[in-house]
Amino acid sequence: MMPEDSTTRHTRQAQDRVNGPEDDSRSHGAFTLIQAARDHEAHTTASRQLRRPGEYLDAVRYMVRHHPRATQTTIRLAEALAARMPRGRHGHIPFCVDTTARELGLKRRTVLYHARYLRELGLLVYVEHGSRRNVMRTRHGANWTREHGYRGTATIFAPVAPRAWDDARGHRIRGQGYTARLVGYTAMARSAAGNARTPCPDTTSACTPSVMPPQPRISGAGGRENKDSTRRPASRTSNRSHRPKGTTGWTAGQTAAAISDARFVQLHTWWTQGACVRQLAYALRPLIHAGWNGSDIARELARWTVPLRPRDVAAYVASEIRRRANTGTLYLPDGLVTPYRQPAVSTWDDNETPFGPRYARMQAWKERAFRPAAARAASALQQMRQALAARPGRRPRAARPNGVPGAHPENVRLTRAEIDTLMERSAAIPACTTLWDETEQAAEQRVEREGHSTWWEYAPSAATDPFQ
Secondary structure, eight states, X not given: OOOOOHHHHHHHHHXXXXXXXXOGGGOOOOOOOOOOGGGGBTTTOSSEEOOOHHHHHHHHHHHGGGSTTOOHHHHHHHHHHHTTGGGSSSOOEEEOHHHHHHHHTOOHHHHHHHHHHHHHTTSEEEEEOOBSOOHHHHHHGGGOOGGGOOOOBOEEEEEEEOHHHXXXXXXXXXXXXXXXXXXXXXXXXXXXXXXXXXXXXXXOSOOOTTTSOOOOOOOOGXXXXXXXXXXXXXXXXXXSOSSOTTOOOOOHHHHHHHHHHHHXXXXXXXXXXXXXXXXXXXXXXXXXXXXXXXXXXHHHHHTTOOSSOOSSHHHHHHHHHXXXXXXXXXXXXXXXXXXXXXXXXXXXXXXXXXXXXHHHHHHHHHHHHTHHXXXXXXXXXXXXXHHHHTOTTOOOOOOXXXXXXXXXXXXXXXXXXXXXXXHHHSOOOOOHHHHHHHHHHHXXXXXXXXXXXXXOOOOOOOOOOTTO
């Protein structure tokens, strides 16, 4: 029998410690830890994006057995991160080490270690690295003042699922990397779900396959239907409204004309090509509503001098139109572009803005908390000095005699007369060449005195005449 590999042994120990022993039907294959830092980014990872906490925790509980150092603490950290996923539309997770450590009752280094384990398992990727850049400056722009304060940039993680978990669950995946999509299940996954009789999820809300993946169909008990169940009669009218909420009021003809203009813009603007023409038409609606045609819009977009192709062309166009309209470089009728919310600027002494009363309350709190103590400390110091000065029998300290007449030790700078006096009493400073000459002469004298110097001359022998 061959000796058991140490890596496999530690992996099995971690598996038994986290999930307990289980049958061989869910045995995993070989998995290589993702240790290269370049593979921990969202644009380079081989894992696909997840947006549901339940799926993410299922992937975590399955993948922790592949890491030799992952423990129950790793799952606790993943559960804390999964609780933050519903806060964002894309499921991204803001990560603060100190806050997470206080939440879980762990040390800071422990949280960093287990976050690295999740990244090595392909369960977490970086969307944005944290820095000390002030987010408030970026948010308020030129209107930023000191009253807005400082807030550093947080680290943003994206929960992802490695391909090993998808293969073990029988998921059919289309695409590669972070943008891969779940499109179905294999026959093995359907049979396993049918035997487990997993209830179907709620599919009343319309979701894309990335958000709400299609679930395998599960038949009833024994494949028989209930004969006593009454069918809902067919109705011509539906309770569901045909008009979506928040509609802009554009007709089908206006939308088709906007799409035609957007297609013209794509043909004449290189960095808009390849984007969704419907999304681009929706982003260009302020310009189209102002009466611009396709050539006018293409001419305006050509003036923007975009050096690289944006990742999301429609979002960039909408944001740039709004920014230019609010800064005055793009003139549009009022009401077409939502203005930026300008923060109220306080003069620190009024009560009409949120900053005025808050600053006044802060100053009043400082007055009550700190200034009385500081005043008492200053008074006690003054009384101590007076008591020491009035103490009987104290002799004043005599000043130290100074060798330079007229010099003042308490001053840093010397007068010109004091400098001349010092130069007269001090020896002249020799030059570097003089020092080298004196050093060489002293060395020669020392060698001659000790008798270690020997002078010899090489005299070669006379050559013989070859003609003699």
